[in-house]
Amino acid sequence: MLITGAVATTAGLVVAVPRLHDDRIPQAALLAAALFVASLVSVPAGPVSVHLLLNGVMGLVLGWAALPAVVVALVMQMAFFGFGGVLSLGVNAFNIGAPALLCGLLLRPWLRAAGARGAVAIGAVAGFVGVAGTAVLLGLSLTLSGEGFGPAARVIALAYLPLAAVEAVVSGAAIGFVRRVSPELLLGEEVR
Amino acid sequence: MALLGVTAYPTAGAAWLAERDPRLRIVGAVAFALTIVALQALSTLLVALVLASAGALLLGVPTGALVWRLLALEGLMLVLVVSLPITVPGPAAAHVAGVALSWPGLHQGAEILLTASAVMVGTLALLATLDAARLGYALARLHVPARLVHLFLFTVRYVGVLQGEYQRLRRAMRARAFVAGNNRHSWRSFGWLFGMLLVRGLERSRRVHDAMRCRGFEGRFRLAHDQHWERGDTLAAMVWLILLGALLGWEQL
Known part of the structure; x- marks a missing residue:
């Protein structure tokens, strides 16, 4: 499982990294840093506080660059906080990065044409898809790595549902805000 | 060399380790993790966890931070570890509220918990005490x-x-x-x-x-590196390999 994840992430990076034009590195890095900071904020969700994944927003804002950004964020988490092991990096990056890419590739073209309200809706969809996708992939990786994990995997995946709901509201607001204040951020491949 | 000054535990890092090539630590951390994953006996895993923790404390990771990280990890794994004794079939070790807890499940749960903890502590000890810039340069020299x-x-x-x-x-x-x-x-x-x-x-x-x-940026930066592979690095790598080999060998006994 760890190997499959590592291979999938590496394959994704082989496609994504050449698309990251040198001129766009500062922009991608600053946006990735902004989302990293945002994901450290604890947001109330029901009786507990949660940290948002924001991988849906990442996909919308960064497109293909979302995958390298996820890898960088995970390496930073590992190096600074000791979260996650060196070996699970590949699986984790895939579980978070693949939904981000999905949002980026499917929803970003729509976002370009969307108005202010449409942007909120698309952001909300991306927020939900990002978290739900990660929950499903996480459950799958657990189930595939051992039969005894099945029930636990389902419990863990279900626990992501409230997070997905909160993330949808927050992501929708964030994307709607950016659409109104700085639409060029969403128009993509901006090279100055 | 101008470093970013971003280190999780900046006071950390014994002087002799700070002088070692940072590539050594990255490769060492991966080798450690691979070894731990290959281990199966609970006793060996426990020894590895104790060794890693001692190393982390020795390298200057604060005790509080170490305990806190471990607790956070155990919290994450709780669902998994609690469910395994129920879901994995096998001879019952105990009955709680009418539910049989199987030996293989208990064993598997403990194994996962120890493995994850040991890998995390090892990563923390070797990588969290490394300056982020050095980590980046070392990754570049490892052909990332x-x-x-x-x-x-x-x-x-x-x-x-x-x-x-x-x-x-x-x-x-x-x-x-x-x-x-x-x-x-x-x-x-x-x-x-x-x-x-x-x-x-x-x-x-x-x-x-x-x-x-x-400043004339044309798509490339020079990556500074002021640390080279020295005899001490070879020595450290060999000691590390012997240690990992001993862990693997001990389990075969």
């Missing part, structure tokens, strides 16, 4: 693509800046009596806050980009 390394270094550099930006914005919200609660208003406010962070990030990236252009 330069663009990825640049992205990493830039992100590390500006996380602190945007953290400050976030705190300013949050203070402004507090001044307007914002208290985070379980309601649409709060979540939308967080969304706008994150949106503002993105906008500020974009503005900042333009200035960074302009500044780079002014």
